[in-house]
Amino acid sequence: MGGKFKTLARPIYSAGSVLCLHSVTTPEAPSTDLLHVPLPALKELVDGIRRYVEIVPLSELVRRQMNGRSTAGLTALTFDDAYFALHWAVEQLFAPQSIPIAIFAVSDALEAGSAYWWDRISEVHERATSEQWGRFQAACEIPDAYALERFGGDRFAQARRFILAEHAGRLEPRAAAALTALESDVGRRTAQRSMTMTELESLARFGCVEIGVHTQSHVVLPSLPDEEAMREIRECYRILRERIPGAVPILAIPFGLFDANTASVAQRAGMDAALTLTGHSFFRSGRHGIPRHAVDRRTKLTRLLIRMTGVTEGFRRLAGRSPDDFPELPSPPSTSQD
DSSP, rough: OHHHHHTTTTTTTOOOOEEEOEEEEBBTTTOOOSSEEEHHHHHHHHHHHHTTSSOOOHHHHHHHHHTTOTTTEEEEEEEEEOBBHEEEEIIITTTTTOOOOEEEOOOOHHTOOOOOHHHHHHHHHHEEEEEEEEHHHHHHTTTGGOOOOGGGTOOOHHHHHHHHHHTTTTOHHHHHHHHHHHHHHTTTTOOOOOOHHHHHHHEEEEEETTEEEEOSSSOOOGSHHHHHHHHHHHHHHHHHHHHOTTSSSEEEEEEGOTTHHHHHHHHHOOOEEEEOOOSSOOOOOOOBBBBBEETTTTOOHHHHHHHHHHHHHHHHHTOOOOOSSSOOOOOOOTTTTT
């Protein structure tokens, strides 16, 4: 790739992009979860991206979009959940090269630097025996509708669907106790965790780091009444601003799950913008939020660059195969599903 790609990568419908990552893995913070990218691989990916587009602060990209200014050839890097392991990425990659990033924090998790339930389940679900997993299911009171066979034996998919559909993405007390017991049975616990507020404050002092809103409890916002959803957003922003005055009023929608009302809820809660995970590579009306591309350890540079240009999306639209605006929201399995 080189000059030819740069020429091909600027079709008229390309108007910038936002990338969504989560954590990095290091010897001190290992993980086999596909969400988390090994730090050397992240360095290679970022170096490749910078050869073709300019990485700018997310707040600048949002301002440009809101003011109708061009965002062509620009991209922003965002990291959801404020994982502690990002300290290594900032100190070794982003700060030395003055590469701007935005980190979205969950205020409840910042209280003690908590591990997230999806990382905890990811660490143990394949290692648990059938008996151990059976005890976990029973203790969580997972209904028969969520029988493991319905998910092709995928334990993680079963647990995730149950927590999202039945509890709006929150780990209820009995499920939390059951997960702790399962970790004890298996003898494993994830090394990935959220930063504490003190650790986030320290990271925010780097000039290349912006801090944004990821709600109080990392909840499925469309599952809540509007007032409760707004409270989740407002309280997170309030808590962040008390300790980090420069925190930006931009929401990264948890789990990428939103509906036609979510952007309005975010706006009424005081947010300038809401970021989705629809995978679009250019800003359309902005009515339902600003799209992002998901990046994980499977992501290859060439394919990512093509996605970022909007080329494949443009061809789909020309063929009348426009992608759905909204993701399918989690619901209990039924006879007609799965």
